[in-house]
Amino acid sequence: MLDLLDRPLRVQIVEDERIVALDLRSGLEQLGFDVVGIAANEPDALRMAESTLPDLVLMDIHLDDGSDGISAARQIRERLSVPVVFLTAYGEPETLTRAAQAAPYGYLLKPFELRELNATVRMALVRRQEERKTESAQRRLQLALESARLMVLELDDGGKRLNWSGQALSDDLAGLAATQGLGGLLAGLDEAGQQAFDALLQRGEPIDLTCRWQDGAAPTRWLELHARRFATERLVMGMVRDVSARVERETRLRQALVVFDATEEAILFLDATQQVLSCNPAFSRMTGWTEAEVRGRRPDDFLYARRHGDQPALAESSRSGPAPRQGEVMCCRADASLFPALEHLCAVLDERGQVSHYVLSFSDISEIRATQYELRHQALHDPLTGLGNRLQLQEALHARTVRAAQASAPFGLLFIDLDGFKNINDTLGHDCGDDLLMAVADRLQTLLRREDLAIRLGGDEFVVLMHDPGQNGAALLLAQKLLNAIAKPVSLGAQSVSVTASIGVALFPQHASTAHGLLKAADAAMYEAKARGRSRAAVYEHALADVAAAHMQLEQGLRRALELRQLSLHWQPMVELDTGRLLGAEVLLRWQHPELGAVPPHRFIPIAEATGLICPIGAWVLDQACAQAAAWQYAGQGLMRVAVNISVRQFEQEDVLHLVRTTLQRHGLAPERLEVEVTESLFGNGAAMRRVLSSLRDLGVRVSLDDFGTGFSSLGQLKSLPMDRLKIDRSFVSDLPHDASSRAIVQTIITLALSLGLDITAEGVETEEQRRALLALGVTEAQGWLFHRAMAVEQMQALLLSQA
Template sequence: MSGRIMIVEDERIVALDLRQTLESFGHEVVMVASSGEQAVADGPLLKPDLVLMDIHLDGPMDGTQAACILQQHNIPVLFLTAFAGQAMLDQAEQSSPYGYLVKPVETRALQATVRMALARRRAEIAVEKGEERLRLAVDVAGLGVWEWDAAAARFIGEGQFESIVGHIPESLDDTDSGFLSRIDAAYRPAIAEALTRGEAIRTTVKLKEMPGQGRNGWVDFHARAFARPGGDLDRAVGVIRDVTAQREQEERLRRAAVVFTSTGEGIAILDAQRRVISVNPAFTTLTGFAESDVQGREPDDFLYARRREDAFYTRLRESESDYWSGEVACVRHDGTMFPAWQHLCVVRDAQGHIGNYVLAMSDTGALRRAEAQINHLAYHDTLTGLGNRNMLEDAIEKEIERAHQNGSRVAVLFIDLDGFKLINDTMGHATGDQLLTEVAQRISRVLRRTDTAIRLGGDEFVVVVPEVARFEDCASLAEKLLCEIRTVVELERERISVSASIGIAVYPDNATDFTGLIQAADSAMYGAKERGRNRFAFYSSDMADRAMERLHIEQGLLRAIAGDQLLLQYQPVVRIDDGQLVGFEALIRWDEPSHGRIGPDRFIPVAEECGLIDYIGSWVLHTACAQALRWMRQGFADLRLAVNVSARQMTTGDFHDTVRDALAVTGFPANQLELEITESTLQAVEHSRELLGRLKALGVLISIDDFGTGFSSLSLLKHLPIDRIKIDRSFVQDLPGDPNDVAVTGAIIALATSLGLGLIAEGVETPAQQQFLRARGCTEAQGYLFSRPLDVDDVDQLIATPRGRLS
């Protein structure tokens, strides 16, 4: 067969002779070049089937060099040269020629060699085209082809392999750089076992997520391993294909199927002719029609009380949104009718043609019942059944309008339970809910039919009393409510007593609108609490002022916490006989930007009521311990730190954890931390003995602050793990002139001495007080006689000097 041939020969006569000979064989000579440079330049453009190349050519490039370059363009070379030395053969071999003929060559030998070279080239072209088709097919199919050659320890990845996996592995195993390491661990053992047995594998596996090495997804995995005669792995080959999108689509279809099956709406899938294809279980439950009853039928024929073709199919065809919704009258399988809200939508194909309709329907009777229930919930408290805030506003505005027309009065009683939070926190929310329910029932029993009882939320209730003739009637009702509420409540496992504080405001005497009445009653309620709780109080203007101040303090505390406005001062504690410094009491202060420094007596009670004391107390404990530890490291190694604890902190249930965490975080020694707790707090907290025991187990010291100001009980000192008593400043300030204070102070000192407890006297301001206390045996004191509370910088200067006396 003929071919297209290029001749590269620098001897013109030889070149012409070759050309005539080749053309006589029927071949086409596309070019005669005299140098390697010309062959390299024109060969890739002409793409000859074969190049007859002399090795020794004019110019710097010889035939073997030119052949190597032409080989890169898949152009075969046949050497025709006068040299056949070993060195020349070695050099020619590097270009992988199709043949090597030594001049002079017989015509028949040339014809045969050229013919065989062309035949070889045609075979290679066929293979190359087959390989190209295979590569294209692999790319079109999105396949990644791989092979592991065990003998050569070489992993080959072709096609889409690298884009799927992310990189070409170095081996087949599950090492960090191995192919199996890219496969999720759940699928890896089965593949490894199948490869070991030499079985064909056809499965879908998940790729392991490896950041920066290809995306995580799913692949179809087809492979097989081949073993040597001895059983060792020889090679393994396989293909992979990314099926992540397919798996995601299948997952979406599964989810859609679950929704279709489990949704509460009745759904019917219709074809383009509006015939039923399938229905979900909810459709059968709602209508009574099974799928077999309605397949192939139009809903107009069985579902509607009257045909709806003109009602919504026409509108749907005319609609640009492909959706229609409306209420329709439907008929169940048993002939009964029911109202339903129906959604009908069109499903179109990619060309915009209608492929299906989807009909969804729900029983509007159930919706109407739900609406009625929602309306009830909108105006009633779910726990107690009383009215809620929405009903309160509506009731008060109606009664105000009626009172305005009739010239009568309306009273609002604001009820807040005393100590309910303590019960809720210590006995649990379930017990708290039972108590609230019982209180609501008791309130309802006392009221008239014209009165309205409301639960605002938490432990707050409001009673609206219309047509009030006398203020005494409000007081009488409040007394009845207080008596009813404080009666012992018998729950399943507990007997609980709770009292209430009631504030009373009257229209139009105290306010003329809803907001004003509620605010006035709320202020009056706080006035009742301030007077001792378990009582009622009528509104007065000074109550409103105090309530407004409380609100300002509460809001200001939130800003103070966020703006780091809280700080600590430290009151020195000294030995009373020589004024030697022994430690400090941490005292919290609030530097409010607009009103200056605010004392704890004003903001701590508010913090306890609004729940901020937990955060503030924890902050004080952590800050004081951290600061005191720095002073210890500066040389005051035996420093004792006292921190006050509020009643609210003791009742939260996690105070022990707060102290433990503060010691752990700051590293402050537990045996040098003293927690100051008022005796009224210890009496109020039922589990104080257990809590103090847990605190003592941490190693901290416990002192009773303000001892003697409450209803002192010797059992506190006998049964609780107390280390120290602090004599309140109210007993110290008139010493030694007041006989009563002398007697009380002497008794406290004697009591502490006999029980082996430490003693600190607070508020020592005169040498006479110091001398009296020292003579009676009091060991330590604090007060302005020795030092006012100090800022941190002042304490730094104090402890930087040689340890002196503050007397």
């Protein structure tokens, strides 16, 4: 700071008598002072002082125009911190009292001598010089308090007067800085803070603690308090800091430590070079490694099971920076045993955005993988015989047709149907029938090579995929061996029975160029074998095209059926099982052919599926069903739920979501009244179906899985597909309540549905015994002839009116 006495001092004169002012100016200049200006009234004096910023103002008390020099002096002092010396002819007590309010640096009565003026001016400037030093020290102290975000409290020993200095800690602590006494301070502190102040005042114990403060409804804040009592001064001095953010961080760290120690997920804390710093107890339990054994080592060196040439598991993450990485890995325990794990690597960044640490967490998914394997095995195998099921056949056919096209690897398909199996089932019962099916399955497995595959399609139908059959002779030779083995007697309880079979043989690509065509060809050959007297095998021949001709007649008629209005809808009511109350209806398609008469759905629906006609027909069914349901809804007779079947071909070839949305909008039907029924064949394209079904559910439409349990279901995909309802196939319902296997299957389906949060509907309920058995198993909704047959729209409307 530049010393005021080391340069010419700048003085402003405020005097309304011009001659006196000029004389005063002359005397000051003789003394070596620099006069910056002369003002005669209060406004001019203020403006001049603001523009020139003098070191000192010599002020007359009474000025021109009734101005008040004392008022001007007070404003100059408060606004500019410029010292003022009064030069006046007035020395009355009243004037002196008023002048003291402006805190002048001197008071000279006119007339005065220059040496007296010189002494007064210089002493005033010396005083101002010392004041500036004090102000600078106070300012530095204030800046230090602000930098440290501290408030200073000053409390007299009796606790009656409380003063604060320093920066207010935060808006939430404005009430703290406003407290005037100890009582107000203690009212906001928690019990620990109150006890600390009591000990300070009573026994002189210093305060060093962190405690809570709350001012009314304001959020709770945390304060760091340090205070001491100075007995000689009868004073308490202290400092206060708002440490709420620090306390919150420490709380989060403690919580994170609890999670770190308590979680069942293994966690490794790594440095920037991915060396282990610490591990949690779950890691040691899961792997058998102790923290001492892994500290300082890289997980790549001990944790991962790798083959020769494999890249380190964490190396890619190290090169790619802090991006998190998640995936499945195979880990190695301390005892060298392996387990699959799902791991997650996350980078911890410092304040510059650079990686300072890594957190590697992983969980043992051995049980999940074992469960998935078991579910997949169940999904691909027939639960009765242990053979492959329809889904496995579908996958195997796809794989073999692709391999055959790429590597010229032909294969054969043998379609096996037992002759007279229904009679055995009806005569000896389903338990004996199941024993017979298991015996047949065992005999098939015994005769097949490792490369061959046996499948149970369902009921009494089996399929064998034969690897590299050569010409017809090899396939027929295997077929004859199978026929001989099947025909051997089987002991069923106290009886010995024999059953024969008919086998159709088709070769790929000799008889068909697609998996579906091959299955059709073998099926046609099997029917030819039956037509020739059963208990024999037949190879597909193109002469069997007569069957195809019949299909062609149906196909051509089906193509014109929509245009000629030969198709109609029937309604199959769905009811509450215990009361018979109507809950909804499933829409069923009917075809009245002009020559063939009523064509059953099981004849024309497969043709529609195969030819793609199911897409326009399905769109028509959806449109008609929604139109009729909307009409009933507007008439006050609305069904709670209308179920419409949508084919897998529609999902493959059409935008089903757009079709459903526009149909609902066109007819004004509420989405929640529509239920889309799909079949298990959808499972062949689970990822794509999941997206469409999820979008349908987002629209408000419910989704049900029809004919569940017929051996084609993939439980692994079922749990991931968005479904609302399972419909138990009539084949299981028909044998209730006497057939233990059917009862067990129905119970399993119910348990599965409940575990997945799905509703259940039983199909084909035709007897009172079946109804009671289903109720006992926990089924609450059903459809079947016991309640209502499928009916035309007029009958359905009458039913709605009767239950209104």
